Amino acid sequence: MARPDRRVNLAVARAIPPFLLCVCVYACYIVTKPLCIDYLIRPLPKYSRSSRVGAGIAILVIFYILIAVVIITYLRLLYNITRNPGFLPRSPPSTKEQQETESSDRPPRRKRKHRRTRTAEKPDKTDLDIERGTDGNADGGGSPLDITGLENFYTKDVFVCQEDGRPLYCSTCCRYKPDRAHHCREVDRCVLKMDHFCPWVGGVVSETSFKFFIQFVFYTLLFCAFSLIICATFTAEIIQNTGGANVHLAIGIGLSSLFGLFSFGMTISSLQLAMWNLSTIENLNRRSAVWTLAIRVPNHMLARLNPESRWAPTFRTITYPLPPMPVSPEAERDYQPPEKQHVFAILQTLPGENPFDLGSPFKNLQQVLGYSIIDWFIPFKQSPCADRTTGDSFYELGPVVSRLKKEAGLDPPPESQPTTQSGTKRKHKRRRSTHRPSQG
Numbered sequence: 001m002a003r004p005d006r007r008v009n010l011a012v013a014r015a016i017p018p019f020l021l022c023v024c025v026y027a028c029y030i031v032t033k034p035l036c037i038d039y040l041i042r043p044l045p046k047y048s049r050s051s052r053v054g055a056g057i058a059i060l061v062i063f064y065i066l067i068a069v070v071i072i073t074y075l076r077l078l079y080n081i082t083r084n085p086g087f088l089p090r091s092p093p094s095t096k097e098q099q100e101t102e103s104s105d106r107p108p109r110r111k112r113k114h115r116r117t118r119t120a121e122k123p124d125k126t127d128l129d130i131e132r133g134t135d136g137n138a139d140g141g142g143s144p145l146d147i148t149g150l151e152n153f154y155t156k157d158v159f160v161c162q163e164d165g166r167p168l169y170c171s172t173c174c175r176y177k178p179d180r181a182h183h184c185r186e187v188d189r190c191v192l193k194m195d196h197f198c199p200w201v202g203g204v205v206s207e208t209s210f211k212f213f214i215q216f217v218f219y220t221l222l223f224c225a226f227s228l229i230i231c232a233t234f235t236a237e238i239i240q241n242t243g244g245a246n247v248h249l250a251i252g253i254g255l256s257s258l259f260g261l262f263s264f265g266m267t268i269s270s271l272q273l274a275m276w277n278l279s280t281i282e283n284l285n286r287r288s289a290v291w292t293l294a295i296r297v298p299n300h301m302l303a304r305l306n307p308e309s310r311w312a313p314t315f316r317t318i319t320y321p322l323p324p325m326p327v328s329p330e331a332e333r334d335y336q337p338p339e340k341q342h343v344f345a346i347l348q349t350l351p352g353e354n355p356f357d358l359g360s361p362f363k364n365l366q367q368v369l370g371y372s373i374i375d376w377f378i379p380f381k382q383s384p385c386a387d388r389t390t391g392d393s394f395y396e397l398g399p400v401v402s403r404l405k406k407e408a409g410l411d412p413p414p415e416s417q418p419t420t421q422s423g424t425k426r427k428h429k430r431r432r433s434t435h436r437p438s439q440g
């Protein structure tokens with residue numbers, strides 16, 4: 001059952017779009033009738049003024065262009081939030097049922113799983129830990145039995161992981177989460193690069209809609225600033241000439257100030273987050289966050305991980321695909337790892353480092369707004385960071401990851417040296433003990 005605050009959020013989210021529509025209609029009325037027609041173009045007798053048709057038409061044209069831009073960006077935002085919200089599918093029922101069945105066979109684990117599920121739904125520090133990977137088991141660490149969907153991770157070169165090297169896990173959706181995905185309790189789904197649940201647009205702002213959200217609040221700011229200037233200017237003029245104010249223009253000053261301040265704050269904070277390449281959720285503990293990353297060990301270095309090698313790696317490793325679990329001692333002895341293996345080093349950033357920061361605010365902005373200046377202002381193209389066609393990592397990675405690789409000695413392969421998988425198989429049993437998730 002939905003919790004009260006979640007129901008309130010959803011109810012507010014449904015009520016606000018119609019409310020905003022009413023505000024827009026009223027703003028159009030204020031500027032068109034009391035200001036432009038009754039005061040500037042055909043002044044009412046009480047104003048005792050001559051007609052100013054040019055000023056009236058110019059104000060109307062600018063006003064309607066600005067409000068049209070606001071409405072277009074709002075509709076674009078709404079379209080993405082409703083049609084392409086970046087939700088991740090839940091685990092298929094068969095997987096979930098299998099896990100529940102296996103859990104119920106083992107009473108102590110079942111008890112722990114229930115505790116984890118509740119924890120994952122709390123909107124508190126636990127959510128941050130899930131997102132950050134600062135605590136590998138903050139989200140319950142995932143079911144130790146679940147190895148489904150891992151191929152989406154170990155076929156990449158880098159992904160965010162728990163301390164044991166497996167990707168972060170959502171115990172509510174029963175699936176591994178791509179980097180930067182977060183479970184949104186309002187919609188009860190994991191969302192790709194979730195930013196926040198926004199009642200003003202009635203849904204979740206995520207990687208597919210953050211760009212249009214920035215454009216929407218920016219154009220709203222311009223619109224409110226223009227409305228405030230014209231309402232305030234002509235209200236002062238009317239007071240000076242007649243001694244009284246027009247009530248509609250006074251309300252216009254109030255509304256444009258209120259929405260202007262709000263959109264100013266949202267524009268500044270959203271642009272700042274985009275320049276840091278952080279989401280609102282990631283920003284909550286950005287100064288202390290530690291990211292745990294699984295970074296592929298280049299094939300030419302695999303032989304160095306041999307116990308007889310003189311090279312002593314400073315990191316733990318994990319080898320994919322993981323063996324199916326649970327395994328009996330007999331099955332473990334007979335287990336034949338697949339030929340193609342993927343070895344990853346488990347490395348951690350320093351507190352406050354952001355692996356997705358590309359090293360320059362401009363490059364970070366480009367990931368959200370686009371590569372051309374036209375894309376920055378026209379609400380048409382999707383953000384480059386939502387492009388899934390490049391496969392090395394879920395999102396482009398910055399200097400922090402390069403430094404981690406260098407410090408760990410994970411050098412790229414020399415051009416001349418052929419890559420090889422040899423030696424991987426015989427080392428598997430040695431590493432397998434560290435690969436298996438803790439059962440404790």
Ligand SMILES: [Zn+2]
Nearest residue numbers: 170173183190
């Ligand atoms: Zn989830």
